[in-house]
Amino acid sequence: MKISFHGADRNVTGSCHLLEAAGKRILIDCGMYQGGRELDEENSEDFGFDPKTIDILLLTHAHLDHCGRIPLLVKRDFSGEIITTSATRELARVVMLDSAHLQEEENERHLRHALRHGKTPREPLYTTLDALNAMDYFGRSAEYGKTLELSPGLTATFHDAGHILGSASIRIEEKDGASVIFSGDLGNSGRPILRDPQIPPRADAVVMETTYGDRLHKPLGPSIDELYGAVNDTLERGGNVIIPTFALERAQEILFYLREGVEKKILPRHLPVFLDSPMAISATEIFRHHPECYDAETLALFDGGKDPFALPGLKFTRQTADSIALNQLAGGAVIMAGSGMCTGGRVRHHLRHNLWRNDSSVIFVGYAAPGTLARIIIDGAKTVKLFGDQIPVRARLYTINGFSAHADRNELLAWHQALSPAKTILVHGEEKAMRSFAQHLHDTEVSMPEKDAEITL
Numbered sequence: 001m002k003i004s005f006h007g008a009d010r011n012v013t014g015s016c017h018l019l020e021a022a023g024k025r026i027l028i029d030c031g032m033y034q035g036g037r038e039l040d041e042e043n044s045e046d047f048g049f050d051p052k053t054i055d056i057l058l059l060t061h062a063h064l065d066h067c068g069r070i071p072l073l074v075k076r077d078f079s080g081e082i083i084t085t086s087a088t089r090e091l092a093r094v095v096m097l098d099s100a101h102l103q104e105e106e107n108e109r110h111l112r113h114a115l116r117h118g119k120t121p122r123e124p125l126y127t128t129l130d131a132l133n134a135m136d137y138f139g140r141s142a143e144y145g146k147t148l149e150l151s152p153g154l155t156a157t158f159h160d161a162g163h164i165l166g167s168a169s170i171r172i173e174e175k176d177g178a179s180v181i182f183s184g185d186l187g188n189s190g191r192p193i194l195r196d197p198q199i200p201p202r203a204d205a206v207v208m209e210t211t212y213g214d215r216l217h218k219p220l221g222p223s224i225d226e227l228y229g230a231v232n233d234t235l236e237r238g239g240n241v242i243i244p245t246f247a248l249e250r251a252q253e254i255l256f257y258l259r260e261g262v263e264k265k266i267l268p269r270h271l272p273v274f275l276d277s278p279m280a281i282s283a284t285e286i287f288r289h290h291p292e293c294y295d296a297e298t299l300a301l302f303d304g305g306k307d308p309f310a311l312p313g314l315k316f317t318r319q320t321a322d323s324i325a326l327n328q329l330a331g332g333a334v335i336m337a338g339s340g341m342c343t344g345g346r347v348r349h350h351l352r353h354n355l356w357r358n359d360s361s362v363i364f365v366g367y368a369a370p371g372t373l374a375r376i377i378i379d380g381a382k383t384v385k386l387f388g389d390q391i392p393v394r395a396r397l398y399t400i401n402g403f404s405a406h407a408d409r410n411e412l413l414a415w416h417q418a419l420s421p422a423k424t425i426l427v428h429g430e431e432k433a434m435r436s437f438a439q440h441l442h443d444t445e446v447s448m449p450e451k452d453a454e455i456t457l
Contacts, residue, residue, distance in 0.1 A: 005427065005452065010448060158170055188405065
């Protein structure tokens with residue numbers, strides 16, 4: 001077996017790893033780089049391999065930084081089979097179509113700018129048609145714990161990673177040869193909605209994420225209390241609550257806790273909550289299709305005829321006109337909108353209308369990569385540029401880390417120790433987090449490959 005690394009190497013986004021085994025070339029994930037504007041060019045560069053030579057793509061989950069460049073892969077002549085869980089397949093379709101739509105909108109803005117200044121307009125990374133074409137290559141659906149034959153003598157088994165709906169760690173084994181586990185992104189234990197991460201059977205090597213390899217998360221209970229406190233405090237001040245929200249898992253989890261807050265009379269019964277994200281709305285509907293991914297608590301709610309994501313004041317705003325109308329709200333509303341890192345989407349408009357207001361609040365409930373607008377605000381910027389205007393940051397800011405969908409250092413260590421691999425390859429983490437995590441690993445050979453590096457097992 002030989003593995004080469006083409007994304008999320010000493011950084012957090014753009015996951016893409018190529019495994020060569022038993023005469024097959026197998027790609028694990030094909031994600032988009034996220035962060036500053038300079039990453040637009042990185043996303044459009046060569047993959048580091050010829051897409052035509054890839055036989056199979058195994059997709060761990062449907063986050064953009066793991067599936068976002070699949071349409072580009074197909075556009076550049078990939079013609080193999082894409083294998084993933086049925087839940088990931090449904091979510092990936094929504095994510096890729098949303099990404100294509102945003103790129104087309106961004107391209108239209110660039111086109112107008114280029115024409116005004118006599119410059120050559122650039123092409124979008126891919127279009128809606130490219131995203132739809134990519135769905136034609138999704139083949140077999142993987143079931144947790146059931147072994148799939150990739151080729152004679154080469155198998156793959158998906159195990160529940162507990163990160164988002166349908167997420168998986170993937171164990172690949174060569175008959176009479178080496179075995180390797182790709183962790184994907186690992187979730188937190190003891191959370192509502194999804195089951196805890198499973199421990200796959202031991203393998204010779206593990207390619208492991210380290211997003212939070214250098215820190216512990218705030219406990220969940222105090223994080224929920226802080227969310228309720230932030231909402232109530234903002235309502236008392238007469239402002240709006242803006243929550244930049246990842247459409248997959250985070251949006252559903254926040255709805256789950258807002259519903260509980262209303263039911264426990266901690267929050268007002270008819271609290272106006274707007275889910276202003278077509279992708280999050282679609283994802284919430286997809287969540288209802290896949291009880292095989294739920295933990296016992298959420299499954300019991302569904303079995304009892306209760307929707308865990310519904311609350312009396314909840315409104316879905318799919319249409320652009322409805323989203324624009326939210327800008328007229330003087331106060332008293334909770335607006336959840338994408339994207340979670342504020343790199344695009346409707347949340348940027350809501351920030352433009354609320355970030356300058358002393359009575360409003362912005363609640364960050366997820367990871368913010370360096371260079372993203374979310375990280376810039378969190379790091380203390382006094383003003384930020386939105387749609388050509390410099391907007392002062394006067395709103396009250398909350399960063400609540402306890403809602404992270406990623407395992408923290410201790411949970412990553414426990415997962416790793418249960419496997420005790422001879423070789424550990426660290427990916428999907430900022431270099432500082434990787435090096436910190438590596439210091440806690442014992443009795444294993446540790447590697448931290450740079451982009452395009454190769455490792456032979």
